[in-house]
Amino acid sequence: MGALLVTGGAGFIGSNFILHHLESNRKDRVVNLDALTYAGNLENLTSIEQDERYEFVKGDIADPEVVRGVIERFEVNRVINFAAESHVDRSILDPSVFIRTNVLGTQVLIDCARAAGIDRFLHVSTDEVYGSLGPEGAFTENTPLDPRSPYSASKASSDLLVKAAFHTFGFPGLITRCSNNYGPYQFPEKLIPLTISNALEGKKIPVYGDGLNVRDWIYVEDHCQALEVVLEKGNIGEVYNIGGKSEVPNIALVKKILELLQRKEDLIEFVKDRPGHDRRYAMDIAHIESKLNWSPSRSFEDGLSTTVDWYVNNAGWWSRVKEGRYQDYYEAQYGDRF
Numbered sequence: 001m002g003a004l005l006v007t008g009g010a011g012f013i014g015s016n017f018i019l020h021h022l023e024s025n026r027k028d029r030v031v032n033l034d035a036l037t038y039a040g041n042l043e044n045l046t047s048i049e050q051d052e053r054y055e056f057v058k059g060d061i062a063d064p065e066v067v068r069g070v071i072e073r074f075e076v077n078r079v080i081n082f083a084a085e086s087h088v089d090r091s092i093l094d095p096s097v098f099i100r101t102n103v104l105g106t107q108v109l110i111d112c113a114r115a116a117g118i119d120r121f122l123h124v125s126t127d128e129v130y131g132s133l134g135p136e137g138a139f140t141e142n143t144p145l146d147p148r149s150p151y152s153a154s155k156a157s158s159d160l161l162v163k164a165a166f167h168t169f170g171f172p173g174l175i176t177r178c179s180n181n182y183g184p185y186q187f188p189e190k191l192i193p194l195t196i197s198n199a200l201e202g203k204k205i206p207v208y209g210d211g212l213n214v215r216d217w218i219y220v221e222d223h224c225q226a227l228e229v230v231l232e233k234g235n236i237g238e239v240y241n242i243g244g245k246s247e248v249p250n251i252a253l254v255k256k257i258l259e260l261l262q263r264k265e266d267l268i269e270f271v272k273d274r275p276g277h278d279r280r281y282a283m284d285i286a287h288i289e290s291k292l293n294w295s296p297s298r299s300f301e302d303g304l305s306t307t308v309d310w311y312v313n314n315a316g317w318w319s320r321v322k323e324g325r326y327q328d329y330y331e332a333q334y335g336d337r338f
Helices: 012-024 043-046 066-074 088-092 096-116 150-169 193-203 221-235 251-262 287-294 300-313 315-322 325-337
Strands: 001-006 028-035 054-058 076-081 120-126 175-179 180-182 205-208 214-219 239-244 245-248 266-272
Touching: 001 012, 001 175, 012 028, 012 043, 012 221, 028 066, 028 245, 043 054, 066 096, 066 175, 076 096, 076 221, 076 300, 088 096, 096 120, 096 193, 120 221, 150 175, 175 221, 175 245, 180 221, 180 300, 193 205, 193 300, 214 221, 214 251, 214 266, 214 300, 221 287, 239 287, 245 251, 251 300, 300 315, 315 325
Parallel strands: 001 028, 001 076, 028 054, 076 120, 120 175, 175 239, 180 214, 205 266
Antiparallel strands: 214 245
């Protein structure tokens, strides 16, 4: 029996997926390949470090030698690619990093997976590749790609590489495009954990522009369940939109979090909008619902309450991340392997 290679498995969604998958697939073997950039945190995976079904390898997906070695060593037969630079603000500051990881890295993975004859390759993408919506409508899998930031442009490019490999070589690629995730272990530069942690610290909470940018939110465990369904049952070559059916303006989201934390709204600080800030995202998920019988199971109200409670109860985790001390964990646990 081969192994499942999870790239970027020390990140927010990747680590949640590994934890979920090892729990729901007791016989599976998972290999986590992660370069451990700033957003990678092995502390997310402490509960499975001793699990004989799990293996961590530090490495860059843009390095063909590393990727080939991992696929051969662990007899990988399936790949799910989470590895990506994903923060829009950072992509505006330095697009080149995003091109290297998200575009070149994806092509290296495709080349190595093709050479090894892997069975299935699931590429995890984003709704941001579709661009921005007006007040009505939703993205479908047939919506033309119209990325508006260096980040979303790099992800759109990687999607097209997977589709090209399928059409040209019969590559067993699948693509998912998901709306905004939230839940445990999310890096605190993102809106929800930043709002929670700043509120708990009594710090100002920055909100871009007028705060009326709208996003569709999905609890990360729902996303992980959808990914498992696509990996196992999705039709090769197809794209599947994943969403939470929970559209919320940013300012309403921030106010709801403050309400749950019993903090005052005077912590909110409106700041200059970022360049090219997309106004609204919304996902039509009829395709995955009808073809693969998947729908989100967690309501936004329940998921947000659960998430707020997790950050309240795990202040040590996010404070170490915000202070940069989480990176000490790498050396303490894995230093002799790096």
